[in-house]
Amino acid sequence: MPNYAHPEVLVATDWVKENLGQPAIKLVEVDVDTRAYDAGHIPGAVGFNWQTQLQDPLRRDILSREAFEKLAGDAGIAPTDTVVLYGDNNNWFAAYGFWLFKVYGHADVRLMNGSRVKWLNEPDKPLTTAKTSVTPVAYKVTRLNLDLxxxxxxxxxxxxxxxxxxxxxxxxxxxxxxxxxxxxxxxxxxxxxxxxxxxxxxxxxxxxxxxxxxxxxxxxxxxxxxxxxxxxxxxxxxxxxxxxxxxxxxxxxxxxxxxxxxxxxxxxxxxxxxxxxxxxxx
Amino acid sequence: MNHQTRVYRDVFEMLPSEDNPTPMVRIHRMNPRPEFELYAKLEWFSPFGSVKDRAAWAMLRDLEARGEVGNGRGIVEPTSGNTGISLAAMARARGHHMRAVVPNKVPLEKKVLLKIAGAELDVVSDELCPAPGLGDGSINLAKTHAKAQSEKYVMPNQYESEQNVLAHFRTTGPEIWRQTEGKITHLFLSLGTCGTVTGASRFLRGQKPGLKVIAVQPTEGHDVPGLRNVSQLGVSKLFDRSLIDDILEIDFHLAYTRALELCQTEGLLAGPSSGLIYEGARRIIERDQAGCGVMIFPDNIFKYTANMVKHIPSLAEGTQA
Incomplete structure (x- = not known):
C-alpha cells in the first residue's frame, strides 16, 4: 500500500481471496443497497444491514454498546479477530461499520480496497448466495473510543x-x-x-x-x-x-x-x- | 418465409433483416430544407417494439448457440426497458427465464411491460452521490446475480457484447444501404449502449467512407430513458468515437416537444429519443443544406405518456371530467 500512515487497515482483494476461510479473519459486507448481500457475497462473509442493525432502532443514535456486542457476537466475531469490511458505493457504509467497530474499541479492523465492485469485476473472485454459517461467541467491549x-x-x-x-x-x-x-x-x-x-x-x-x-x-x-x-x-x-x-x-x-x-x-x-x-x- | 404475404411460422421470422427491413418514411412538413432528403427509420415496426430487438436477438441466439442458456439457466440483464422487453419476450418464447435489473427512474409503463413480457424485476435506486467510473447500480446488481448464481443466470451484457454491434452491422447498416440505394450521406442516431452507432456506422462507412455520422445526446442530468450523456458513456465498451463525426448536446426538454411535433405534424408516433434525434438532424440540415439523411427512431411514444405529461404538463389538461 503506497505510503499510507497506517497501511495495515487496508487490504487488497487478492489478500482477501488468499485468506478466505481463515477462522480468525471475519468478512463483513455492509451495503447502501441492503439487498446486494443477498444477491451475492464473498464466501464466508456476513451481511450487516445499516438501516436495521448498525443504528439504534428507536432513537436517532449509533448502536448501543449492548446491541453492538450482540451483533458482533452473533456474527461469530471475537474481539481478537481481524474484521475486514467491504460494501457497495465505494465502501460508504463499510467505512461507517469500520468507524463503529473502532468506536467500540475493536483492535483489528480493515477495509477491502476497491470495495465490492472491484471484487465483482475481477474474474477470479467468487460470489455466492450460500448462507454463511456462524458460531455465535460472547463479545465484550472493553474499550470505548468516543473521541472518534x-x-x-x-x-x-x-x-x-x-x-x-x-x-x-x-x-x-x-x-x-x-x-x-x-x-x-x-x-x-x-x-x-x-x-x-x-x-x-x-x-x-x-x-x-x-x-x-x-x-x-x-x-x-x-x-x-x-x-x-x-x-x-x-x-x-x-x-x-x-x-x-x-x-x-x-x-x-x-x-x-x-x-x-x-x-x-x-x-x-x-x-x-x-x-x-x-x-x-x- | 415470404415477406410478400407476411405470413410467418413464428414471431422471430418477423425480425428485421436486409430482406425484411423496418420501414423508412420521408419527412416533409418538419424538414427545413426539402432539397435535403430526410428519412425516419421506424424501429418500432420490429415485433417487440423497438430497435433493441436487433441486439437482443443476436445476443440470445449467440448464447443459445454456445450452450450458455437452456436447461434451467436463463438470463439476467441491466436494462432501462427496451432491451429488457425484447429479451424477456424472446427468452420466454424460447423457453428461458429472464431477470431484468432496472433503474428506478425508468417509467412505470416500461416496468410493467417488462413484467408483462415475462421478466422478473429488480428495481435499484439510481444516483446517490456517484463517483466517476464506479459503474451503475443496475449493472453491478445484474453482474452479482450472474456471478453468484452462474448456474441460474448468464448476463448477455448489452454494454459489452460484440453481438450488439454485429446485429447492426448485419441488419441495420445493410437495410439502410439498400433502402437509400446508396444515396445516404448522413446518419442520425442517439447514444445508449452504442451498439447501433458502432455497428451501423462500421457497415455504412465501409460502403461510403465519407458518410457523416451524427450522434445526439441529451444534456447532463437528463430525463430521457435509454439515452446517455457522453459523461455517462464510460459504462459502454462499445463506444467508438472514431466512427462519429459530430456529437450534438441538445437540451433534453426538446426530446419531448419535438416528439410531440412529430406525432402531430408528420403522423409519426415517435418517442422522446426520436424527438432528440430529429432536433439533431434539423440542426445539421441547416448547416449542410443538401444530402440524404436517415434518422434511426428507436421506439414509439406509447411507453412514455407519463414522461410526456411530466415535461409537457398541458397534455394533462382536459383529461378529467
Missing part, C-alpha cells in the same frame, strides 16, 4: 473558532444548498447549505476510477495543498447521515495519519434541522 465521534456542540465550536478543520464531504450541490439531499433519498433536512467555515471536499476526491484509494501523495496534495486542511489541527468530517463522512474520516485518520479526526454522524440531517444555528449557502 463529534457532536453538534463541537461542530458549532469548530464553526465559530479556527481550532478545527471542518470538512463537508457531500456533493457540491448539497454543499451550496442547491439540493438538500441526493435525488430519491428519504433522510433529509429542513434547510440546505453547509456549516459556516466548512470546506467542501467531496468524498469522491479520495478515490480512483476503479474504486481504490488514491496514493498518499495524491491525497496529501488534495487535502492539504488544494483544500487547505491543516494536518496540525483537529478535524471533524460530516455529510448527510454520516456514512460518506466515515469514508473521508478513514482517509484523514488512517491513510493521511491525522491525529484527532472525528466523524459527525448526526451530519446534515441533524444540523440542517436545528432551530437557530447559522447556515451558509453557495
Amino acid at each position: 465521534r463529534a457532536y453538534v456542540t463541537q461542530v458549532l465550536e469548530a464553526s465559530q473558532t479556527a481550532k478545527f478543520n471542518l470538512v463537508d464531504v457531500r456533493s457540491p450541490d448539497e454543499f451550496t444548498g442547491k439540493v438538500i439531499a441526493p435525488p430519491g433519498m428519504s433522510e433529509t433536512a429542513q434547510r440546505g447549505g453547509h456549516v459556516p467555515g466548512a470546506a467542501s471536499i467531496p468524498w469522491s476526491l479520495a478515490v480512483n476510477s476503479d474504486g481504490t484509494f488514491k496514493t498518499a501523495e495524491e491525497l496529501r496534495a488534495t487535502y492539504f495543498d488544494q483544500k487547505g486542511v491543516d494536518p496540525k489541527k483537529d478535524t471533524i468530517a460530516y455529510c448527510r447521515i454520516g456514512e460518506r463522512s466515515s469514508h473521508s474520516w478513514f482517509v484523514l485518520k488512517y491513510l493521511l495519519g491525522l491525529q484527532n479526526v472525528k466523524n459527525y454522524d448526526g451530519s446534515w440531517t441533524e444540523y440542517g434541522n436545528l432551530v437557530g444555528v447559522p447556515i451558509e449557502k453557495a
Whole structure:
C-alpha cells in the first residue's frame, strides 16, 4: 500500500481471496443497497444491514454498546479477530461499520480496497448466495473510543473558532444548498447549505476510477495543498447521515495519519434541522 | 418465409433483416430544407417494439448457440426497458427465464411491460452521490446475480457484447444501404449502449467512407430513458468515437416537444429519443443544406405518456371530467 500512515487497515482483494476461510479473519459486507448481500457475497462473509442493525432502532443514535456486542457476537466475531469490511458505493457504509467497530474499541479492523465492485469485476473472485454459517461467541467491549465521534456542540465550536478543520464531504450541490439531499433519498433536512467555515471536499476526491484509494501523495496534495486542511489541527468530517463522512474520516485518520479526526454522524440531517444555528449557502 | 404475404411460422421470422427491413418514411412538413432528403427509420415496426430487438436477438441466439442458456439457466440483464422487453419476450418464447435489473427512474409503463413480457424485476435506486467510473447500480446488481448464481443466470451484457454491434452491422447498416440505394450521406442516431452507432456506422462507412455520422445526446442530468450523456458513456465498451463525426448536446426538454411535433405534424408516433434525434438532424440540415439523411427512431411514444405529461404538463389538461 503506497505510503499510507497506517497501511495495515487496508487490504487488497487478492489478500482477501488468499485468506478466505481463515477462522480468525471475519468478512463483513455492509451495503447502501441492503439487498446486494443477498444477491451475492464473498464466501464466508456476513451481511450487516445499516438501516436495521448498525443504528439504534428507536432513537436517532449509533448502536448501543449492548446491541453492538450482540451483533458482533452473533456474527461469530471475537474481539481478537481481524474484521475486514467491504460494501457497495465505494465502501460508504463499510467505512461507517469500520468507524463503529473502532468506536467500540475493536483492535483489528480493515477495509477491502476497491470495495465490492472491484471484487465483482475481477474474474477470479467468487460470489455466492450460500448462507454463511456462524458460531455465535460472547463479545465484550472493553474499550470505548468516543473521541472518534463529534457532536453538534463541537461542530458549532469548530464553526465559530479556527481550532478545527471542518470538512463537508457531500456533493457540491448539497454543499451550496442547491439540493438538500441526493435525488430519491428519504433522510433529509429542513434547510440546505453547509456549516459556516466548512470546506467542501467531496468524498469522491479520495478515490480512483476503479474504486481504490488514491496514493498518499495524491491525497496529501488534495487535502492539504488544494483544500487547505491543516494536518496540525483537529478535524471533524460530516455529510448527510454520516456514512460518506466515515469514508473521508478513514482517509484523514488512517491513510493521511491525522491525529484527532472525528466523524459527525448526526451530519446534515441533524444540523440542517436545528432551530437557530447559522447556515451558509453557495 | 415470404415477406410478400407476411405470413410467418413464428414471431422471430418477423425480425428485421436486409430482406425484411423496418420501414423508412420521408419527412416533409418538419424538414427545413426539402432539397435535403430526410428519412425516419421506424424501429418500432420490429415485433417487440423497438430497435433493441436487433441486439437482443443476436445476443440470445449467440448464447443459445454456445450452450450458455437452456436447461434451467436463463438470463439476467441491466436494462432501462427496451432491451429488457425484447429479451424477456424472446427468452420466454424460447423457453428461458429472464431477470431484468432496472433503474428506478425508468417509467412505470416500461416496468410493467417488462413484467408483462415475462421478466422478473429488480428495481435499484439510481444516483446517490456517484463517483466517476464506479459503474451503475443496475449493472453491478445484474453482474452479482450472474456471478453468484452462474448456474441460474448468464448476463448477455448489452454494454459489452460484440453481438450488439454485429446485429447492426448485419441488419441495420445493410437495410439502410439498400433502402437509400446508396444515396445516404448522413446518419442520425442517439447514444445508449452504442451498439447501433458502432455497428451501423462500421457497415455504412465501409460502403461510403465519407458518410457523416451524427450522434445526439441529451444534456447532463437528463430525463430521457435509454439515452446517455457522453459523461455517462464510460459504462459502454462499445463506444467508438472514431466512427462519429459530430456529437450534438441538445437540451433534453426538446426530446419531448419535438416528439410531440412529430406525432402531430408528420403522423409519426415517435418517442422522446426520436424527438432528440430529429432536433439533431434539423440542426445539421441547416448547416449542410443538401444530402440524404436517415434518422434511426428507436421506439414509439406509447411507453412514455407519463414522461410526456411530466415535461409537457398541458397534455394533462382536459383529461378529467
